[in-house]
Amino acid sequence: MNSVGEGCTDLKREYDQCFNRWFAEKFLKGDRSGDPCTEMFKKYQHCVQKAIKEKDIPIDGVEFMGPNKDKP
Amino acid sequence: SSVATMEHIYYHPWETVTKAAMQKYPNPMNPGVVGVDVLNRHVDTQGRLCSNRLLSTEWGLPSLAKTLIGITRTNTYIQENSVVDPKEKTFELQSSNISCTNIVSVDEKLTYRPHPQDPQKTILTQEALISVKGISLSSYLEGLMAKTISANAGKGREAMEWVIRRLNTEIEELAATAQATIRIPMAAAVTEK
Numbered sequence: 001m002n003s004v005g006e007g008c009t010d011l012k013r014e015y016d017q018c019f020n021r022w023f024a025e026k027f028l029k030g031d032r033s034g035d036p037c038t039e040m041f042k043k044y045q046h047c048v049q050k051a052i053k054e055k056d057i058p059i060d061g062v063e064f065m066g067p068n069k070d071k072p
Numbered sequence: 073s074s075v076a077t078m079e080h081i082y083y084h085p086w087e088t089v090t091k092a093a094m095q096k097y098p099n100p101m102n103p104g105v106v107g108v109d110v111l112n113r114h115v116d117t118q119g120r121l122c123s124n125r126l127l128s129t130e131w132g133l134p135s136l137a138k139t140l141i142g143i144t145r146t147n148t149y150i151q152e153n154s155v156v157d158p159k160e161k162t163f164e165l166q167s168s169n170i171s172c173t174n175i176v177s178v179d180e181k182l183t184y185r186p187h188p189q190d191p192q193k194t195i196l197t198q199e200a201l202i203s204v205k206g207i208s209l210s211s212y213l214e215g216l217m218a219k220t221i222s223a224n225a226g227k228g229r230e231a232m233e234w235v236i237r238r239l240n241t242e243i244e245e246l247a248a249t250a251q252a253t254i255r256i257p258m259a260a261a262v263t264e265k
Contacts, residue, residue, distance in 0.1 A: 001097050001098045001105075001107070001108050002106060002107045003107055003108075003109050004107045004109050004126060004128045004149075005109075008109070012109065012110075015110070016095075019110075019113075020091075020094070020095060023091065023094060023121075024087075024091050027115075027121060027156075027158060028087050028090065028091070028156075028158050029158075030158055030159075032115075032119065035115075041110075041113070044110075045110075045111075045112075048109050048110075048111065048126075052126075057126070057149055057170070058149075058170055059111065059126065059151065059170070
């Protein structure tokens, strides 16, 4: 699957692989130990933010926060 | 505006369905989805995984419809918010299309839960809320969208079954590879004699 930003697809795939493994083997099994994908996610997110701005996609109310920040 | 509600039972446990739904694209039943991106994701204070995703879609509209609706690009973006609660075993997704003119908006909500009588099954409840504003052809278009959505609901279920089969095949292939690796050294030992 591709990313909205053509240059972000590799970063996306790397992150997806990490996330899918953590999701299935840790998160769904109730293991709350740390998220190993944080760094990968930051790189990927940075790339996507740029692509969205460049393509002028009207995203509604998204704050590009890091993965560990809780919303109130 | 109109609301359509549908229920469907998957003959798979909730964890399997949730993993598949999280990796739903690409699949051959939804060729229009050309990109999926995670815009934001975090685990909240209640241990629920909250994700905000962007789906990039391309769909062919007949040119007359394009003229009527005034869409000049065939790229549509869908924003999806989802919450996975691993304790309650619920996976809820809400999506709506993004458009600059906001003439047609489709809001869809899906909830996956274990079947109350059978933990090997999962119930999907699907609601679609369609509203069209600003054009006199609104009720015609609403009808058209409603038909498309119910046709797509069947496709959505097919897509999920496809993803579940793919995930199960990968698991089987991994197991088969592991077995083959164990057999090879023994065969080599026999021929060495």
